[in-house]
Amino acid sequence: MSLDAIPIHVINPPPGEPGLTGNAPPLLRELSELVKRLLASGETSAIDLSALPLTPADLDWLRERLGEGEINVTLQANGESTLNETACSGIWWVTHHNEQGAVTSQFIEVAFVPELVKAHPQDVQIGQEYLELLISDL
């Protein structure tokens, strides 16, 4: 039996264009402060976008204003994550997806390099051991 035979039409998400709340513009000021802090002290920071009252339209507005930078990083770890540089160098748009492709969390990170991209010394150590193993097999 095809699903079309079931006379229930799920409407999800609800109709109507989500509007701008005006909550996005202040974030630009906050980002400016965070970038100043990064330059002054090297201190990195992040804004948790899912914790803020932003509609999809707000996020689009913000994303569009911040623009596209030169670097797009894709991370495959329990679903895809994208860490994209914006036109403002030092500001990264970070989106985590789960294995089903749904967005699990979204951040704007202010850093020279996003935290997740850096290799951890312990992992580098493991890589080095593997390298030694390769060399010993030569």
Added chain:
Amino acid sequence: MQGPLIDTLARQGITRRTFLKYCATLASMMALPPAAGRAMAEAMAAARRPSVIWLPFQECTGCTESITRSHSPTLEGMIFDMISLDYQETLMAAAGHQAEEARHAAMKDNAGKYLLVVDGSIPLGLDGAYSCIGGRSNVDILKEAAEGAAAIVAMGSCASFGGIPKANPNPTGAVSVSDIIKDKPIVNIPGCPPIPVVMTGVLAHYLTFGSLPELDEKGRPKAFFGETIHDRCYRRPFYDQGKFAKTFDDEGARQGWCLFELGCKGPVTYNACATVKWNGGTSWPVESGHGCLGCSEPDFWDAGGFYKALSVPADPLKIAAAAAVAGAVAGVAVSFANRAKKNTAKQTHEPITVDDLEK
């Protein structure tokens, strides 16, 4: 398997970045600042497995099912493996005296440090004779195990509030954990069953900060129980527009309108179903076309009928706030606009219960 958590994870093929990503998302869900995600990852990666003793009392094993079948294999499930679960009757291989010995050994070796998880209510009738394990009453075992516990997690509505065993006329004299234990930190994770990620979140918080997360007046973690189902429901805009399903098969139901008039208890139920969802984020009761039963609230079973509509608008202040948002603004916008009003509302608003609202 006693090394740091990150080594155990690595053995299961979970990379550090996967773990970092998971912690970032978990921190976000728990409404912790973004930096907490990293702190959490660092602390948890280095943490040794804490001893956990899980005591099942008057329960249906639904809570255990909820946790162990949490869309495995997810990290929720794996983190759960990362604790040293020293006693869990349903899952442990040992039985009889062996099992009881395992519990006593864990209590002795980790005195003052272990986490005690309890699911099910505790019957006090007939000196607790309604539910005994190894010839001892639940209340006896609970008191003994609580003494050396660092903290107690009451899993599910029964352990948190008494739940279905406590429903009228409560033949066994069932009570909650907090009715008996008064001198230990207790976190209630109600729900029938509770949401797995709430358990993980509480555990992660405990491993990271060495303390329980911030709790509300009913002992529930605020991060997950801070808002009602109604506040975060994707059908909320239909409520604000006055569009209600009147029966389960009318046009409104087909259109996915608000289930308020069909008895949805969303407006008086604090839980995270609307955002976290169930079955690996697949759906949740309202999305499946049925109103919320209010299973994470005290005495939900006796609250007057699952299909009886609550009688007054959920929160007049919120409706005023919604009206202020002009036109056909979609749900997210409305509920977020409401948030701004929420603090004022909270200060002036008397808490309402299901009883107040019943017709």
